[in-house]
Amino acid sequence: MTKLFNVLLVLLLATPAFAAESVDIPEEELARETVLPRFDRPDNVRNRNVVTEKKIEVGLYAGANFTEPIYSQAKVGLNVGYHWSEDAALMFNFAKWMSGRNSQYVPGIEQKGNLDFNRVPNLEYSLWGNYELKTYYGKISLTKQGVMNLSLYPIMGLGVTKYTHKMYPGLNAGIGQKFYFGKSLALRIDFKFQYQQGPNPFLKGGLANSQPAPDAGEFEDKFRLDNVMDIGLSYLF
Amino acid sequence: MKNFSRFSLLILIALSVTSADAQNNRKKAKPAAKPKAAAPAANPMMRAVERAQQKQTNRAAAPRQQSPTSYLQQQLNQALAQVRAGQYQQAAPTLYGLSRRKELESERQQIKYILGVALSEMKMYQTAAFQFVDVIRTGGGKYVRQSIERLSLAADALGDDTLLNYAISKVRIDEFPQNQKDVVYYRLGEIKLRNGQFGEAAELFSRVNANSRYSANARFNRGLALLESNRPQEALQLFNSLHQSRSRASVTDTNRVASQMAIARTYYQMQDWDKAMEAYREIPRDSEYWHDALFESSWAQLRSAKFRSTLSNLQSLHSAYYEDSFIPESLLVRSIVYLYICKFDETEKTLNLFEAQYGPVRTQLSRFLETTRDPLAYFQEVERAYYIRKDRKPNQGLRLPYMVSRAVLDEGNVKRAFGYLKALNDEKARIEALPTIARSPLGVYAMKVLASRFKNSKVSTGDLVRAHLLNMRKNLNDFFEQASFVRYEMINGKKELLKKKIAGKESPNAQIDENVDRKFYTQNGFEYWPFDGEYWLDEIGNYHYLGQQSCE
Numbered sequence: 001m002t003k004l005f006n007v008l009l010v011l012l013l014a015t016p017a018f019a020a021e022s023v024d025i026p027e028e029e030l031a032r033e034t035v036l037p038r039f040d041r042p043d044n045v046r047n048r049n050v051v052t053e054k055k056i057e058v059g060l061y062a063g064a065n066f067t068e069p070i071y072s073q074a075k076v077g078l079n080v081g082y083h084w085s086e087d088a089a090l091m092f093n094f095a096k097w098m099s100g101r102n103s104q105y106v107p108g109i110e111q112k113g114n115l116d117f118n119r120v121p122n123l124e125y126s127l128w129g130n131y132e133l134k135t136y137y138g139k140i141s142l143t144k145q146g147v148m149n150l151s152l153y154p155i156m157g158l159g160v161t162k163y164t165h166k167m168y169p170g171l172n173a174g175i176g177q178k179f180y181f182g183k184s185l186a187l188r189i190d191f192k193f194q195y196q197q198g199p200n201p202f203l204k205g206g207l208a209n210s211q212p213a214p215d216a217g218e219f220e221d222k223f224r225l226d227n228v229m230d231i232g233l234s235y236l237f
Numbered sequence: 238m239k240n241f242s243r244f245s246l247l248i249l250i251a252l253s254v255t256s257a258d259a260q261n262n263r264k265k266a267k268p269a270a271k272p273k274a275a276a277p278a279a280n281p282m283m284r285a286v287e288r289a290q291q292k293q294t295n296r297a298a299a300p301r302q303q304s305p306t307s308y309l310q311q312q313l314n315q316a317l318a319q320v321r322a323g324q325y326q327q328a329a330p331t332l333y334g335l336s337r338r339k340e341l342e343s344e345r346q347q348i349k350y351i352l353g354v355a356l357s358e359m360k361m362y363q364t365a366a367f368q369f370v371d372v373i374r375t376g377g378g379k380y381v382r383q384s385i386e387r388l389s390l391a392a393d394a395l396g397d398d399t400l401l402n403y404a405i406s407k408v409r410i411d412e413f414p415q416n417q418k419d420v421v422y423y424r425l426g427e428i429k430l431r432n433g434q435f436g437e438a439a440e441l442f443s444r445v446n447a448n449s450r451y452s453a454n455a456r457f458n459r460g461l462a463l464l465e466s467n468r469p470q471e472a473l474q475l476f477n478s479l480h481q482s483r484s485r486a487s488v489t490d491t492n493r494v495a496s497q498m499a500i501a502r503t504y505y506q507m508q509d510w511d512k513a514m515e516a517y518r519e520i521p522r523d524s525e526y527w528h529d530a531l532f533e534s535s536w537a538q539l540r541s542a543k544f545r546s547t548l549s550n551l552q553s554l555h556s557a558y559y560e561d562s563f564i565p566e567s568l569l570v571r572s573i574v575y576l577y578i579c580k581f582d583e584t585e586k587t588l589n590l591f592e593a594q595y596g597p598v599r600t601q602l603s604r605f606l607e608t609t610r611d612p613l614a615y616f617q618e619v620e621r622a623y624y625i626r627k628d629r630k631p632n633q634g635l636r637l638p639y640m641v642s643r644a645v646l647d648e649g650n651v652k653r654a655f656g657y658l659k660a661l662n663d664e665k666a667r668i669e670a671l672p673t674i675a676r677s678p679l680g681v682y683a684m685k686v687l688a689s690r691f692k693n694s695k696v697s698t699g700d701l702v703r704a705h706l707l708n709m710r711k712n713l714n715d716f717f718e719q720a721s722f723v724r725y726e727m728i729n730g731k732k733e734l735l736k737k738k739i740a741g742k743e744s745p746n747a748q749i750d751e752n753v754d755r756k757f758y759t760q761n762g763f764e765y766w767p768f769d770g771e772y773w774l775d776e777i778g779n780y781h782y783l784g785q786q787s788c789e
Binding site: 040048 | 561
């Protein structure tokens with residue numbers, strides 16, 4: 001082959017110019033197989049654009065509890081976590097719930113039953129610790145020259161929710177998806193089912209305007225299942 | 238190995254039939270009576286056991302003379318009966334003990350041969366081989382020919398070239414049984430091929446019977462010998478027929494893919510680039526030959542002036558998936574293609590990459606070669622790489638770059654040497670698993686034999702490794718020389734470009750073909766992904782260079 005280099009170089013010197021080559025990919029050069037090549041270490045991806053291992057992630061988000069009938073559904077929050085490998089991360093998710101009540105349902109119920117849901121203990125904030133299993137890392141091309149990396153990760157964790165009078169436990173599970181704009185910044189969308197305890201706002205007789213306001217402790221504790229979605233931006237450091 | 242087991246099965250059947258007769262003969266024999274003529278034995282080993290047993294039977298039947306050897310003869314008789322009954326584990330230690338007794342010197346060759354057979358039956362080929370070698374070295378006896386046969390089979394099972402060469406050097410093929418001639422022709426052909434005697438090699442390979450288990454390999458090697466003898470048309474015919482004969486096998490069947498690869502290489506040798514490229518494209522992606530096919534087809538593309546296709550292939554070969562592969566030549570090819578299409582910046586980048594990647598490799602390689610003399614150190618270095626590869630460990634604790642050791646491990650003779658060491662390890666494990674043998678003097682002897690073979694093989698493998706490393710260093714030096722030549726041409730090209738620029742004759746510096754319509758790529762279900770530095774396993778082999786040539 002060494003001799004061939006010399007031959008090629010001689011040819012090169014003898015041919016100073018080339019006709020313009022038009023880009024035309026012959027059909028036979030296009031992929032014909034769906035099997036993967038064999039390597040000693042058959043990693044799915046090498047030289048990844050988004051490296052998360054041993055990195056800290058910080059993010060801001062807004063979210064909503066879509067099945068919450070009484071309290072405000074909206075929240076804003078902060079994500080802070082650590083990725084100890086490309087496969088797993090631990091994220092802490094702090095949420096400050098918006099004050100007030102659900103404006104879609106509560107006024108109607110209050111008016112109809114002459115009730116006052118402001119007597120219900122207020123939902124203040126929640127803190128969750130979630131394990132994220134980063135099962136899928138991929139990419140998507142939406143423009144001719146643009147490529148965006150994706151990450152899909154199941155989420156599971158435990159947390160607490162603070163009401164006026166008491167802290168309640170809960171557990172959640174769901175799935176999240178990140179769309180990376182570059183190597184660090186990502187749009188993060190998480191969808192979770194939260195099974196958690198909280199005060200049952202429907203205290204018999206306790207909400208009626210005609211009755212004296214009950215103590216927060218009089219509201220019965222109850223487990224409920226909520227659907228929560230968070231959308232935000234996160235950054236890898 | 239199938240022949241071996243079939244052979245042992247025949248022995249067992251034949252022995253089980255004849256053993257009852259022999260027992261009866263012993264009981265009925267009278268001192269002066271001639272032994273009853275037995276039916277002709279089915280194979281040499283059975284004949285040997287029968288002869289030995291007959292001799293012992295006669296002695297046992299003779300008037301009791303309380304000779305000092307009578308006890309030993311009884312033992313021998315018992316051991317032979319055990320061999321007949323297939324009780325090799327019980328017989329072998331006794332036979333080993335008897336083979337060392339002076340009193341049985343006249344039977345020594347016979348005992349060693351039978352011991353070797355018993356050991357072979359227990360797949361203790363190395364220890365068995367030593368028995369056969371002893372018989373052959375002593376010479377003169379009637380067991381020499383049979384021992385050569387057996388030795389060649391044991392050496393074949395072990396994959397030990399030294400033993401095999403020894404056995405083959407003693408062989409007179411016409412004396413070999415017909416059913417075992419194939420192995421000798423095949424191995425002799427291999428030796429000739431390695432020694433560069435291609436015509437003789439081709440002739441020997443052609444003698445291997447079509448029904449033999451060596452047939453496919455022999456035909457393949459014959460093709461290689463023909464190629465080396467510059468007879469590509471004949472080789473092509475052979476490879477095509479080999480490929481057709483495997484048409485029903487799975488697409489990744491080693492013989493099928495190897496023959497396809499050989500077809501591609503034959504076309505390359507014939508300088509029929511289009512057919513070579515076509516043949517290379519038939520190599521399945523999930524075959525271990527595919528990487529070589531990718532690189533070799535790049536050469537075919539380059540030689541047919543398909544520069545865009547060449548760069549497409551090289552994009553795969555220079556991906557992070559090949560960071561452990563020693564392919565310096567591919568970077569030089571890339572730089573030459575860039576030079577062809579007047580991409581001088583790219584040429585420079587590629588040359589810089591070549592120097593950055595292989596400069597330290599050359600330094601480390603030279604330092605290792607200059608500071609290391611002990612062949613064992615060479616072996617140990619490559620052995621570490623072997624385990625890193627096998628166990629997918631991190632590339633740490635190596636004195637040589639991993640890519641270098643890995644390339645050496647892929648060399649045919651080093652591969653064979655490691656295969657032989659594995660066979661020795663397996664034999665050691667088998668001995669340790671048989672307490673009756675492991676604790677006997679035979680076990681101690683076998684362990685000594687294995688230890689000595691381990692040591693010698695490691696030394697000889699170390700020598701092989703050193704030879705490969707020296708060769709790699711020489712090639713690398715050549716490549717660096719070529720790289721400086723390419724760099725000179727690149728600077729020259731840049732100078733010419735600058736002159737044109739000053740004269741206002743500069744061509745538009747388009748980097749990629751913006752006019753290529755994305756629809757082209759998405760038609761027929763194909764997807765298009767612009768490359769952004771990330772390498773995906775399912776994209777390897779599917780890159781398409783879209784750059785434009787910059788020559789005027």
